[in-house]
Amino acid sequence: MGTNCAACHHFRKTEWAALDDAGRDRMDRVRRKCHFLPGEPIYHEGDEPTGAYCVSSGLVGIRKVDAEGESVLLRLVRPGETFGFRSFITDEAHSVSAEALTECRICRLPQAAAQPMVEGCPGLVCKFFDHLARDMRETETKVLETVKAPSRLRFLRLLVAFGATGLDGPDVDDGNEQHFELPLSRQDIASMIGVRPESMSRMIRAVQEEGLARFRGRQVEIPDPERLEIESLGESTY
Amino acid sequence: MGTNCAACHHFRKTEWAALDDAGRDRMDRVRRKCHFLPGEPIYHEGDEPTGAYCVSSGLVGIRKVDAEGESVLLRLVRPGETFGFRSFITDEAHSVSAEALTECRICRLPQAAAQPMVEGCPGLVCKFFDHLARDMRETETKVLETVKAPSRLRFLRLLVAFGATGLDGPDVDDGNEQHFELPLSRQDIASMIGVRPESMSRMIRAVQEEGLARFRGRQVEIPDPERLEIESLGESTY
DNA sequence: GGCGGGTATTGATTCAGATCAATTTCTTCG
DNA sequence: CGAAGAAATTGATCTGAATCAATACCCGCC
Secondary structure: OOOOHHHOOOHHHOHHHHOOHHHHHHHHHHOEEEEEOOOOEEEOOOOOOOEEEEEEEOOEEEEEEOOOOOEEEEEEEOOOOEEOHHHHHHOOOOOOEEEEOOOEEEEEEEHHHHHHHHHHOHHHHHHHHHHHHHHHHHHHHHHHHHHHOOHHHHHHHHHHHHHHHOOOOOOEOHHHOEEEEOOOOHHHHHHHHOOOHHHHHHHHHHHHHOOOOEEEOOEEEEOOHHHHHHHHOOOOOO | OOOOHHHOOOHHHOHHHHOOHHHHHHHHHHOEEEEEOOOOEEEOOOOOOOEEEEEEEOOEEEEEEOOOOOEEEEEEEOOOOEEOHHHHHHOOOOOOEEEEOOOEEEEEEEHHHHHHHHHHOHHHHHHHHHHHHHHHHHHHHHHHHHHHOOHHHHHHHHHHHHHHHOOOOOOEOHHHOEEEEOOOOHHHHHHHHOOOHHHHHHHHHHHHHOOOOEEEOOEEEEOOHHHHHHHHOOOOOO
16 A cells, blocks of 8 residues: 555556556556545536546445436445546546445545546556446346346345455355355345345345345355355246 | 448548548448348347447347347437447457347448557547447436336336437427337337336327327327426426 | 434235237238 | 238236335444
8 A cells, every 4th residue: 555556456457557657657646545434425426527436445336316316226346446437538427426335445536637647548548448348238237137137036146246256256165155245235235136125125034034045234144156146047947 | 422431421420530531541441331121130249249330321229138038129329320339449249239120221340440440549449438438328327217217207208219319300390299200119119118018018008098199100299299208207296 | 221313124005017818900922 | 812920909817026104123322
């Protein structure tokens, strides 16, 4: 956690790795370390561009709200990942909001740095294009799932995904059993799946009674990850 | 419809407008005009990158299919718009499929041209980034709507959107009444809204009986566009 | 410790939309 | 033209998830 980004152990995995020396210098000079408490907003939908962000630690949620105040949690941003770069590059207002779901350490590259940064390094836009393309793929998949897969499957898939990536890789995986933290409130899980909290509760209980997973607070245990994965695929009896 | 793109009346609105003279030359040399009949596939999910496309005329549907063969129509591509550029730029397999919904004239820039094209003109990637960012915004909105808005509202919003953009702008709008073609099969409309065809039928009938719109085949008449728009917003009785 | 406010669970009921099944209407083509 | 097949409509029924309404739980704080 020195003063320069290149020393950050996330650095090589971020888009910033494409920067040349001049770019890295600029980066070190203008980026700002920030700290957010759980629930704190980072930016809101409609805000003018605020810059690009890079998560050092903690979990960030990307959310979208409609006219009636109903919201969905569109995706999560984990340590080592960047976010907010869409507005950063297109210089348009944020179309989604970002919020710290857990306590977070985050670096921010202010919007003022956007033009020089992007112009000074064409490769950077390509990297961010790749990132956006990946996000797009996942969002498209989400549309498809939301429409076609019953909420139970969506939930099981979320568990599988968390089992695979956890906050940073599987937490424990001894004797085939898996244990990890799902660092989200029930409401937030519900809003990722796209159901009401009441339905979420029932679903958690049902899944628990089926023996697919055990829930104690935010701790999750998967007795048989393989079985969970199979169940998460659906019942296509080919 | 000469042999060079710059002469195409869509040209200035496309991302290719960012090309320099050398790029335009290359473009003219390597792009290929294609023709598709209604229902013909242009590329499939999983296909290796096939290039970037530009619609001259007709309507293209971008679709995604899941393991069970269920599909959604994610978005439409109209004349003057480009598509397929994600694979073109990232050089990864297509993550969605494209299909001609009506008879189409389309220009294709083969994948082999991708690298030189992109390297020769950094501004191009920025343009495509903007395009992708816009698609992303719309897809995120779609997730939110799918989860929170009842299908009736989603349908009304689709009508409003078509009334506003039609195939190329409102077709007729005399004495406040509006008339346009919805160039999609009922099944395709259903798969845009995310409901079953049976439900679609019922919904069309219901909306018709409410007097919000009249349907004859693919022709749609909106007696009172303003009323439709208000209804499409939902019943938030503040 | 115990009080108060948010979060989560549980229960009873309702409802939108899916599903299953049967026609009807449109297309296409021999 | 008329038959065959696909697309669309209609009807009857079922079901997953929302809604409404209580209660239980958890946690910071006086």
